Amino acid sequence: MSNQLFLTLLLGIPVVFVALDLLDRHLTRYDRYDGESPKTETLLFLLAVLVVYAGLQFGGLALVPSAETLLIVLREQFSRWLGWPINSQPISGDWLIIVSVLTFYLSGLWDYAIHRWFSHSRPFWWSHEYHHLPNQVFVAMPGLAVRPFVVVTSFPATFATVVSAYGLLLLFGLPLWDLTPLKILLLAHTFLLVTSHSSFLRRFWWLHHAMKWLALTTPQEHLLHHTVDLNGNYGNFTVLWDRVFGTYLDPTLAENQGHALGLGYDQDFLGTITLGHLKMPEWMRERFQVERYCNIEAEAKLSQPQP
Numbered sequence: 001m002s003n004q005l006f007l008t009l010l011l012g013i014p015v016v017f018v019a020l021d022l023l024d025r026h027l028t029r030y031d032r033y034d035g036e037s038p039k040t041e042t043l044l045f046l047l048a049v050l051v052v053y054a055g056l057q058f059g060g061l062a063l064v065p066s067a068e069t070l071l072i073v074l075r076e077q078f079s080r081w082l083g084w085p086i087n088s089q090p091i092s093g094d095w096l097i098i099v100s101v102l103t104f105y106l107s108g109l110w111d112y113a114i115h116r117w118f119s120h121s122r123p124f125w126w127s128h129e130y131h132h133l134p135n136q137v138f139v140a141m142p143g144l145a146v147r148p149f150v151v152v153t154s155f156p157a158t159f160a161t162v163v164s165a166y167g168l169l170l171l172f173g174l175p176l177w178d179l180t181p182l183k184i185l186l187l188a189h190t191f192l193l194v195t196s197h198s199s200f201l202r203r204f205w206w207l208h209h210a211m212k213w214l215a216l217t218t219p220q221e222h223l224l225h226h227t228v229d230l231n232g233n234y235g236n237f238t239v240l241w242d243r244v245f246g247t248y249l250d251p252t253l254a255e256n257q258g259h260a261l262g263l264g265y266d267q268d269f270l271g272t273i274t275l276g277h278l279k280m281p282e283w284m285r286e287r288f289q290v291e292r293y294c295n296i297e298a299e300a301k302l303s304q305p306q307p
Helices: 003-027 040-061 067-082 093-119 151-171 180-195 205-214 219-225 240-245 282-287
Strands: 086-090 176-178
Touching: 003 180, 040 151, 067 086, 067 151, 067 176, 067 180, 093 151, 093 180, 093 240, 151 176, 205 219
Parallel strands: 086 176
Antiparallel strands: none
């Protein structure tokens, strides 16, 4: 895959689903607020929040090595430490398929562990709170489309995934090939991270039933993770480890349906990026209709994630 095609797909996936979700929001507009559309200045406010969140996200990511850099540096380190031969040829054939599949599910383990025991822990909830802020879950929302503190978890997960991929080569007695072809996994992760939040795709239950056979996180499954009072479905792109560790929530069960979304306490777009030290003044909340997207002055059933 050429770099141009890779970048096109990497950027195109979220753009396509933002468009589909906005279409879905338009088609279902009468299901919310008696069909009353948000004010123009509310939409402009959300756009401004997206810009600020994006600046924080990409600024944070610029501070750490990219996945491509990690692939190069860690391969050299493994070779130096273990005396293992480096093969400059890119991994291909059957081994590409085997290593890709195993690395995908291993990366799911690191994602699950970091998400459950780090992001949802009391000390580090600040790094993830913004993601659970919206009480309407669709791809274009601030905190879902762009994630200001994502580097806090994405870098260690990427590091662990690259180490796992080279570890598989060592386990199978293979040379340290160029693993650049594994960037297809980044596309898979991006696709699943986006689609799992898609309101457009949530209407298609056949998709859920098809994806579950590979333990891929479905839009219906991940929506339960964004409820106020349910705790589970931590896997962002595979629910394999939720099943292994007993945190899987089945979206087809009546007991898991109809739960409120978002946070169970008063919070807004400013509060989630200032660790709650600053919040939007009441006049600003009212002017920009923040209550449409955040649980303002909510009575908390779940005040903070349990450590």
